Amino acid sequence: MIEGWRWYGGYDRISLSEIAQTGAVSIVTALHEIPYGQIWPRETIAKTRAQLQGAGFAWTVVESLPVHEAIKRGEGNLTEFFANYRQSMANLAAEGIKVICYNFMPLLDWTRTDLTAPVARGGTCLRFSAAKMAAFELYMVQRPNAEEDYCEQVLAEAKRWFEAATQPDLDRLTQSIMAGLPGAYDRYDPNGLREALLPYEGLDRAALRQNHKRFLEEVVPAAEDLGLKLAVHPDDPPRDLLGLPRIVSDADDINWILSAVESPSNGLTLCSGSLGANPKNDVPAIAERFAGKVHFAHLRNVAKDPDGSFEEAAHLGGDTDMPALLGVLLREDARRRREGRADDEIVFRPDHGHELLTDADRGAHPGYPLIGRMRGLAELRGVIAGLTAAGAVTA
Structure with missing residues (x-):
């Protein structure tokens, strides 16, 4: 190899x-x-x-x-x-x-929701939180029927997180979700993403x-x-x-x-x-x-976590x-x-x-x-x- x-x-x-x-x-x-x-x-x-x-x-x-x-x-x-x-x-x-x-x-x-999640002995990792992703879809992008893709536990946690979130928290979540796009390509804000999703309706x-x-x-x-x-x-x-x-x-x-x-x-x-x-x-x-x-x-x-969340672990x-x-x-x-x-x-x-x-x-x-x-x-x-x-x- x-x-x-x-x-x-x-x-x-x-x-x-x-x-x-x-x-x-x-x-x-x-x-x-x-x-x-x-x-x-x-x-x-x-x-x-x-x-x-x-x-x-x-x-x-x-x-x-x-x-x-x-x-x-x-x-x-x-x-x-x-x-x-x-x-x-x-x-x-x-x-x-x-x-x-x-x-x-x-x-x-x-796609990740956190770019600097803390690691136990120091340092940070990438993390995907099912609850934060649900909050992004439900309350920020306001995607119709998004709640059908998440379990009751995740939906409840998403609501709690969003209600407690500050504007910097919301901005940081958007930036994290957009970070996977490579190179110099345009990123979307929630409104822009809502528009970008329209051509995919029915796919x-x-x-x-x-x-x-x-x-x-x-x-x-x-x-x-x-x-x-x-x-x-x-x-x-x-x-x-x-x-x-x-x-x-x-x-x-x-x-x-x-x-x-x-x-x-x-x-x-x-x-x-x-x-x-x-x-x-x-x-x-x-x-x-x-x-x-x-x-x-x-x-x-x-x-992995039971609710569908996961984070990057050490390679071994x-x-x-x-x-x-x-x-x-x-x-x-x-x-x-x-x-x-x-x-x-x-x-x-x-x-x-x-x-x-x-x-x-x-x-x-x-x-x-x-x-x-x-x-x-x-x-x-x-x-x-x-x-x-x-x-x-x-x-």
């Missing part, structure tokens, strides 16, 4: 020279400045690749090449959007990219699935021709949100997507944190089932058995080497670390601190070394 690191380019407060000191050798990045639906020019890709190579890094995984919202909605004439996506893929392949991570979450990306699970299938039918053949692997990222959190369906939340969803268009290029980003936030998911078992289609891995851990803490998961991925890597597919070695990256020590002073992208992720990478590296030394992986 190859140690990677997420980097936000010109938007990142962490430098490539600092990342080099973590030991990571492969940068995972994207052209965040290019609006959704536009072609990624080859010359811009080449410039980024040269910058990374000059700093001593490989760049083989893009995270993410965004899917335009019109494609997710299945709205209008999509010919240009699909053509642009295929051209961007071709330009990336021409510059040595092997894997494209993407997601099919409508409107929002990963149910079946329709979103069919729109995803159409996307795969349009781009997977091109990926095969280009020698690229597409890797869908699971929903985060793995539940419907804001009345919008999410369709990459468990093993059945993943199986449907990978079967919708049968191809070695139609694969999975194994995100242990996203999948781990769903109580019914056994993440090592999911990894075992779909190991041959795992093209990229995000390794992090979460601790939380509810997912990380050594068991790493064992699955290491065995899959070994199998690929035995089959002469060493170029398919899985790039993984430590995901969503705690803010520790001086991380809080840096102002890095939420969830992507330097010290917290370096700790996570070191822990994962140690488990990998231990499993390998114990003979748990056949090379």
